[in-house]
Amino acid sequence: LTLDEPHDAIIIGARGVVEIDELREAEHESQSAFPFLRSTRLTEPDDALRGFAEQNCHQRRDRTALIDLMQALNHTMVYTPGATDVDTCAAQAFAGGAGVCQDHTHAFLACARSLGIPARYVSGYLYTEDSAHLASHAWAEAWLDDAWYSFDVTNQLARPERHLKLAIGLDYLDACPVRGMRRGGGHEQMHAKVFVAPQQ
Template sequence: MKYQIHHKTVYRYAEPVRRSVHELRLAPRSGPLQSVQAWSLSAPGSLSEARDGFGNIIHNFTLAGPARTIAITATGEVEVMSTQSGDAGGHHAFHDLPDAGESRVSPLYFAGSTALTHAPADMRAFAAPFLAAGHEVPALLALADGIAGRVGYKANTTDVATTAADAFRLGSGVCQDQAQVMVAACRAFGIPARYVSGYFYDPAATELASHAWADVCLDAGRALWCSIDVTHRCLTDGRHVRLAVGRDYASAAPIRGIVEGGAGETMEVDIAITPLA
């Protein structure tokens, strides 16, 4: 599948922003599951580009002077492989190795919990039966299915500060929460797992939004992973476009920023995903 993607985020302020610093993870990178054909970003400041220790492409900009509106736009074309390549005993998996000359953290770095992905005792007890016999792909898919049933999808019940433990006990959340519960549950049993931000193409959706899912490491020594969409209870496929990975939402968020001034903030997001022949 090949897609044209247009993602625009506009922040508006009742009182002007005096100064702001922004960090963007809005540029997908080519890898084993996708090929970026073209991509561009626009923002009201001069963009600098770098790579973080997870392999993500990061852009930063600083805006000085009064501003009531900050608009950030990402657009481009990405070709996605229809399925994950076969490996690990015939199951779907992929190798995510650093490019030549690139420094990146070990997959084992994703085995430690964070404030957003701490697994309390009730979550560990819930996950234990699924992982008792190991963490092969069928067991992980069963765990994802269990999480989707336990943390039902319901918009506007959580926010970006909601932890996996909070969403698990609440019993509802959005894709971000379901992915973080999956990550937390795996890490509770020593299995490296990472949060993934990106896009999901649904031709029936009237409004498209950013999506989130989880990568789970099958073999740290070979950097072998599988990618699981808890919300849709499946392995990722030709509908998924990856933007960034992190230990949790906070380290993979598409946009992060600090502003001085700027009271009364509102945000509008418009995402369009068009399949290309």
């Protein structure tokens, strides 16, 4: 979308119906997972993250180890809206001990990749009956036993039974819901509203 005329607002709306298989634990793909071993500026592990991954997983490289890592990250990084922003990298959020789902996911990706496990960023939505918690959401997927397994650090969920996947990538900038650039004066703000409901 390109707008080359003066404007006060842009409204982007999307709606759809998503079918979720609550029994499916993993997503099988034929494409190589090795590109998701790469680190980015937002997911580059420092010594603290590497040590944290080794401390919680040791020599294990299985789903149980990554569930332990997920839970440890949740306890170490307190969910705190406003503690970080979209440019905060995994190492900074981990050092600060606080963040949101984006930071939890970046830290998990940094740890998993440091262990030699391909992992990718997922953006989408999480269905919950509490409308106060409806917003864009992020979680990780890791490549184990030739399939992608979900790890939602923020909610400590290891099965995508309530997750609505929209995009995948190496980090937030690869899979963010809306991305763009503005030229000219003035200022900008972005607001998002999410409505998720089960179909009757």
